[in-house]
Amino acid sequence: MTDPLDAEDAKLVTLARGSRARAGAPEGAAVRDEDGRTYTAATVTLPSLRLTALQAAVAAAVSSGAQELESAVLVSTVSTVAAIDPASRAAAADLGAAVLILAGPDGAVRDRTVR
Numbered sequence: 001m002t003d004p005l006d007a008e009d010a011k012l013v014t015l016a017r018g019s020r021a022r023a024g025a026p027e028g029a030a031v032r033d034e035d036g037r038t039y040t041a042a043t044v045t046l047p048s049l050r051l052t053a054l055q056a057a058v059a060a061a062v063s064s065g066a067q068e069l070e071s072a073v074l075v076s077t078v079s080t081v082a083a084i085d086p087a088s089r090a091a092a093a094d095l096g097a098a099v100l101i102l103a104g105p106d107g108a109v110r111d112r113t114v115r
Contacts, residue, residue: 015073
């Protein structure tokens with residue numbers, strides 16, 4: 001369906017899958033900033049706080065000083081990038097994520113957008 005991922009984006013898929021599995025969450029995400037640093041997160045559902053996995057990963061990047069994102073990955077059961085929660089897409093776009101990759105729980109790439 002899509003071209004193979006480069007090694008760095010494939011690493012993000014692996015990291016996002018790991019975050020999802022560790023937390024037992026519905027989604028996992030990983031982002032890479034302009035310096036090549038990676039940040040991962042899973043869905044956060046607390047009585048006082050709700051964040052999608054992608055929002056949480058972006059928040060981790062921002063709180064660590066990232067100014068820009070090169071790539072973002074979401075591991076989810078949705079089938080297309082367009083089906084990703086709009087707030088999640090907006091969080092990645094806020095830092096100018098050049099690539100947004102959607103992978104299934106098995107790690108297979110389902111969809112990808114490039115800005």
